[in-house]
Amino acid sequence: MSDLTLEDIAKRAGVSRSTVSRVINNQPDVHPKTRQRVLAALQRYDYQPNAVARGLASGRMRILGLVFPMGVPALFTDPYFPILIHGILSACNAHDRSVMLWLTEPEHECRTIRQILQRGLLDGVIVASMLMDDPIIAALQARGLPFVVIGRHPTDARISYVDVDNRNSAREMVAYLLRLGYRRIATITGSRNMIAGADRLEGYLAALGACGINSEAGLIAEGDFTEASGYAAMQRLLPHVPDAVFAASDTMATGALRALREVGKRVPEDVALAGFDDMPFAARTEPPLTTVRQPIQRLGAVAFETLVDLIANPNAPPRRNILPTELVLRASSGLGSQGEKTGAESKTRR
Amino acid sequence: MSDLTLEDIAKRAGVSRSTVSRVINNQPDVHPKTRQRVLAALQRYDYQPNAVARGLASGRMRILGLVFPMGVPALFTDPYFPILIHGILSACNAHDRSVMLWLTEPEHECRTIRQILQRGLLDGVIVASMLMDDPIIAALQARGLPFVVIGRHPTDARISYVDVDNRNSAREMVAYLLRLGYRRIATITGSRNMIAGADRLEGYLAALGACGINSEAGLIAEGDFTEASGYAAMQRLLPHVPDAVFAASDTMATGALRALREVGKRVPEDVALAGFDDMPFAARTEPPLTTVRQPIQRLGAVAFETLVDLIANPNAPPRRNILPTELVLRASSGLGSQGEKTGAESKTRR
């Protein structure tokens, strides 16, 4: 309603602008009595500080940027995106920061990057990039804006990131399938240009290698983290008769499940199946999905904390944070030839 | 890198700050030659204007707020959320605006609302509220900040909104099921506190009423738009032997599907099923889901356009925008007793 300024409040409270500012920012050196008086005026006139003026004067807007690459087709069908956002926003809420959101659409990429780099606006940026060579990374570095990436960066050691150990998690899942006795284990990979996809493939290969098994080209089908790609990949795998399939995401695993159902293959009797992520729906597929649980929400929260820390200490060394995953064993991986017990939903802590 | 100001560029280009400002903002009254010179300097020093200073001086930050109510449990499992965001962000990208995002968590609600109402920061707000009595609405009105709600407001005619005709869409879907010959049509409703849920229930009742059928309490089960609630609701419906079920969302329909599968009921032979939304996965359930398609992404884009219009014309009357839906007929609704043809994916334009 009324557009009061600091000055107005000051006049009403019979003090100076500076004193009101001190009270608002909870600074010391204000007499308790004065503070009371100002507080009362603040309340009475329902004063809201002007965030922009404040930001200009102080140089910090308390706003963080959050950037998602549009090049990821799974972004709008996977709950990954909303869950991650939730984690970040909750953390921001709790620490009185706000968030600006961008999707870098290729056709507007330059403009989007310009917006993100606008001076004064953002205190720092979280890049949910996962892409191999996202131009936003270079732009942020050139501009000197603090940022954290969700998903490790393969080459540049100066970049702070938060991630799970995709390679080892995948390796353990495949090792588990091997322990169950499966030998023709196929994989449906994520996109080539996403680091998580490449890492999970590496883990798959490592597990096979450790067991003395040579990977077979026909047992590796590339997907792009979408359901449809999982479906198509499974169809390509079928002629090579896998006895188990490790899909690099739960979403692709459901696609594989659909393909298997269509040709009358039973899971896990004919083909065992495992996914990655432990999305909410993974417990409700038929059969429920064995998978690797990654703490998506926590990933967002830790990214937030890391960024805030980075903003406060601009010259500190880069932070790297690997969060733990756990295997979630459900019916889709079956009991294997060993008859190993899995339990309804037993979990293995890594 | 270098933190140049307008003044610096002006000096370099041998003109005044004002002129540089004019060039940047593409204003007339600059001699073409001067403009060239300034443009060159701008380019050479890679000048980025300070968005905050600009915002303070001009009173417009070109930032929109986007508010989601956390009270909606489906928010993080339904693709509705990301698709809507996508629609809004694409529109913003194309029109050189940015977006700030908030989830109003009940425990931080006051603080969140304060952040949103901060003076100077936002030019306007899009509320993806759908809730019956969201306090943010009253707060925005009191503050006089332009805003648009996605989902109609049941009582206040001064509020601008964008929506689909939930009531009629639901009515048509149920009428379609009636035409197929189903008579014991049950419904799984959305949450009571969401207007869309209430509207779809009304449409269900209207269709039955138009056909002279009295609704039966046992055939109405309340859900909350989540898969789990659809599953539970279906279990409650089973004893009442419906021959068809209209779920108020595709997500709940998949829950119902799971419950039906568990007790060995075939869809559509034993129970026909219809959903609402036409989420990407609806075409891939087993059987594929008959549903009402609503243009979620477009909803976001139109909300954006409406808001921008509202910001430009603060005194214009409220805008109300109803986007069309269409019935998407797939296998889950069956052929009914009439043997009506549905085709693999025939659509009916409303």
Place this chain on the structure above:
DNA sequence: ATAGTAACTGGGAGCGCTTCCAATCCCACG
């Protein structure tokens, strides 16, 4: 009392931009 010190308070100078408004320039016209 009185100096000395600590606790407060107010004023002013910005933050980097927009936006008037007055000043200057330039050219066609007389």
Place this chain on the structure above:
DNA sequence: CGTGGGATTGGAAGCGCTCCCAGTTACTAT
């Protein structure tokens, strides 16, 4: 060659806040 008026340009006044510094007040110790 002078002159009016539109086209350009520069200067100054903010936008509403923070933050520094000097000034004022209020005590304590002597």
